[in-house]
Structure formats: structure tokens, C-alpha cells
Amino acid sequence: MSKIKDYSKLDERQIKNTQNESVEGIEYSLENNNFTKNIKQALSKNYVTGKTYFGVVKDSISKKIKIITGIDVSGRKHVLSNYDIRHMLKEHGNPVVESKKGQIAITEKDIKKIPDIISNPTNITSGTDNRLGKTIRYIKRYNDNSTTVVEVVPSNSKSLIIKTMWKKPSTLTNNQSS
Numbered sequence: 001m002s003k004i005k006d007y008s009k010l011d012e013r014q015i016k017n018t019q020n021e022s023v024e025g026i027e028y029s030l031e032n033n034n035f036t037k038n039i040k041q042a043l044s045k046n047y048v049t050g051k052t053y054f055g056v057v058k059d060s061i062s063k064k065i066k067i068i069t070g071i072d073v074s075g076r077k078h079v080l081s082n083y084d085i086r087h088m089l090k091e092h093g094n095p096v097v098e099s100k101k102g103q104i105a106i107t108e109k110d111i112k113k114i115p116d117i118i119s120n121p122t123n124i125t126s127g128t129d130n131r132l133g134k135t136i137r138y139i140k141r142y143n144d145n146s147t148t149v150v151e152v153v154p155s156n157s158k159s160l161i162i163k164t165m166w167k168k169p170s171t172l173t174n175n176q177s178s
Contacts, residue, residue, distance in 0.1 A: 039111055042082035043089070054078035054115050057160065061119070069126040071134055071153055073160060078118055078151065080162040085111060092166045104145055104167040114162060116140070117149045132161065145170055 038052045055077060057065070062074040088106060092098060095105040117140040127135030133154045140147050147167045151160040 035112070035115075038080075038082060039085055039108055042085035043108070050082045052080045054080065054118065058119060061121070061124070064124050065136055068124050069134070069136060071126075071136065073136070073153060075158065076153075077159050078162060079159045080114065084161070084163055087163070088165050091164065098166075102168065104169060106147075106165055106167050110147060110165065110167060113140070113147065114149055114165065117147060117165075118151070118162070122146075132163075135163070136160070141170065143170065 035052050038050050041050055057073050057076055057078065059074070062072075065071055065073050088111060089108075092103070092106045098105040118138050120140070121138040122141040123139040125137045125139065127137045127150050129135065130152065132152045134152070136151045136153060138149045138151070140149075145167050146169075147165060149165045150163050152163050153160055
């Protein structure tokens with residue numbers, strides 16, 4: 001399986017041909033090749049709908065998830081909707097509210113790190129089940145914080161739905177639910 005690092009250099013036909021490949025360092029949407037544009041649209045006053053597809057779960061990550069959680073995610077695609085981008089910032093983007101929870105408010109810059117977090121996590125854990133299915137937590141430790149991205153594993157879909165994220169100072173753990 002080939003590894004593609006930069007989708008910005010591909011045309012639409014090439015992008016369609018790569019949708020089933022394992023991808024490292026994903027940075028661009030496979031659908032419209034513009035993750036940053038989708039973030040801006042999600043945050044616009046018009047509440048533009050849309051989704052960003054980050055490709056198929058890397059084989060190495062899929063194996064870790066299976067061992068740690070018992071969930072088979074092989075062949076599934078990572079998906080982030082504009083609705084969930086808005087949710088992340090609404091629920092975890094207020095510095096005053098997050099500080100009271102011992103967390104750090106997330107920003108647009110943090111959302112742009114999602115592809116790296118899900119492709120290169122420091123740790124993977126099971127999350128709490130919700131009405132959509134089981135959840136997986138990808139935790140990435142940085143020098144000053146630890147960021148958690150949560151994906152839902154719906155039983156009736158070939159996708160993994162990125163639902164939320166939060167950030168804590170590096171002195172705290174991400175084992176606590178927000």
C-alpha cells in the first residue's frame with residue numbers, strides 16, 4: 001500500500017483512486033482537498049454543512065485499536081463533519097469554562113491537528129459508549145498539553161465519526177471524561 005503525504009498536489013481523479021489507501025500525515029480532505037476551507041465554512045454564520053474525509057485508518061492504528069479496545073476498525077474512513085467542528089468549539093472552546101474543568105480551550109489551530117492526532121497518537125483508549133456506538137479516544141501528548149480526539153464507531157457505517165476533542169495541561173491525564 002502506498003503512503004501519500006500531500007493530497008494538495010493531486011487532481012480529482014487521483015484523489016478518488018487514493019480513497020482506500022492507508023495514509024500517513026493526512027492534511028487534506030479527500031473530497032474537496034481543502035480541510036481549512038471546511039473549518040472556515042463550519043465556523044461561518046451561515047452554518048454551511050459538509051464533511052472532511054481523512055482516509056482509511058492506518059493498518060498500524062487499526063491493529064492497536066483492535067488489541068486495546070476489541071473494536072475492529074480496519075477499512076473504515078475517518079470523517080469530520082462541519083457540525084462536529086462547531087460542537088467542539090462550542091463545548092470546549094471557551095477559556096473560562098475550560099479552565100474551571102482543568103482544561104485548555106481548543107482553537108481552530110487545534111482542530112487542524114486532528115489528522116496528526118488520529119494518525120500518530122501517543123495513546124489510544126476506549127471511550128464511553130453513546131447512542132451512536134462505541135467510542136475510541138486518540139491522545140496526543142505535546143510539551144505543554146495533552147489533546148484527546150474522540151471518534152464514534154457506528155455499527156451501521158464504514159466510517160468513524162470524529163465527534164469531539166479537548167485539551168488538558170500536560171500535568172493532567174486524559175482518562176477523565178469531559
